[in-house]
Amino acid sequence: MNNFEQYINDYLNSLKDNHIKDAMIYTMEGGKRFRPRIIFAIMKGFNLDESLSYDCALALEEIQTYSLIHDDLPAMDNDDMRRGKPSCHKAFREDIAILTGDQLLTDSFGRIASSKYIDSDAKVKIIEAFSKYAGLDGMIYGQLLDVTNTSETIDPDKLFEIQDNKTGGLFKIACLTPMYIAKNDEYDYFVKLGSLIGQIFQNQDDLFDLIKSEEETGKNKSDIQNNKGTALSISTKEELIKIIDDEFDYLYEYLEKAPFDSGYLKDVINILKGR
């Protein structure tokens, strides 16, 4: 992971100086890089060097970061804090934050397209997956469901649909990317894998929002304050802890059927379990 962190820094520092570059460096810093970790673990499971996927992993971090910047805007969740420091529109300006999000999204596709390490056919497939699952078949659709969900109660199916799109979208990309690089074609397996990991990740986040301080999570508890539907709208804390445990059990079982050596990915899942 140190090499990847260096790779991100080298790339960002290579950009010409301007406010957007500053805001990109500011917002890309401090991410936990969970989605890249998943990409690298599956790469190794396919017996491929993780560095072949660095450009795609960087692209995915750019998309994750843009989504946080736009999500924090006053017209969206209106969050002042992110990753333990003022959110982008607070540290810079709202117009710079909008443009920085736009640039991270625009650049992500360029990172994949210009990668020296993968062939054109794989790039095209990966870009299709990014566009689909970061868009109306994934993250943006989940965001839309989220911002237009005004009902006081939320049923489990609706909550799953929101989370599987909003959070699951980028995890599906993380699982599909190494699949395409490895020229594997078990699409359904990898989409479900991303969905399972995303579900656990979101349920954990909802739980942490409740039991951890804002200092520990590094962000505002806006979902609770905004009365957004979260796993805790339909479960007690104890029930949610049990649900997450069961989801981990199911995920470990699912990994037994993986079309790659899943030991590396299990290590990453263990980190997720321990957080």
Add this chain to the structure above:
Amino acid sequence: MNNFEQYINDYLNSLKDNHIKDAMIYTMEGGKRFRPRIIFAIMKGFNLDESLSYDCALALEEIQTYSLIHDDLPAMDNDDMRRGKPSCHKAFREDIAILTGDQLLTDSFGRIASSKYIDSDAKVKIIEAFSKYAGLDGMIYGQLLDVTNTSETIDPDKLFEIQDNKTGGLFKIACLTPMYIAKNDEYDYFVKLGSLIGQIFQNQDDLFDLIKSEEETGKNKSDIQNNKGTALSISTKEELIKIIDDEFDYLYEYLEKAPFDSGYLKDVINILKGR
């Protein structure tokens, strides 16, 4: 162009129903499709069927439309009117407008990647050009220069830099796209061609902002109201008309050296001249 308009409509209507789809249809409607016209004219100049480039042209219209939606936001130019009707955040909501812009940008790369009409190598090159010239080497950089330009006066070099990035960026993409589909490699020629057309287009827009009513242009005169640097900050109306005429002369001359049959593109330039 009727076929392309139908192609856009068929695609947008094929999306699953939701507010973002509605806002995409609303905002994509009524565009003059100048950039697609340029793509198609160069395609024909290369003796290629224009329909081979429909997905790329649709992608470019999506990027043009997203940039207008985000540019109109309260934190940016704060424009209430666009293409003769309420701008996206007025007709829908600000959060929906942000997400719709994000989706148009996200989807544009998917349109190119999933096109049935061009090969992977061309797609990758076109996606690189889109990411570069719609990003920090083009449109977004121009936007940044624009929103951070607070000086009362602006010198011609600075104004050229803003316009050549902000407006020129997407015209460079329009010129490079058919070049890549045709497997031509005179990159510098096509970048300069886009730059020249973009310069004329922006100077005309600045002129129209002054001499046409808001009803005719279909948008607010925010650049003038916001005291933004435009061609009219450094030239009188008469001088600007002369500048545009000279730019047309230079462009027609430049087209004589085109590495494709430039008759079709001249027809499009004539439309631009007559508007």
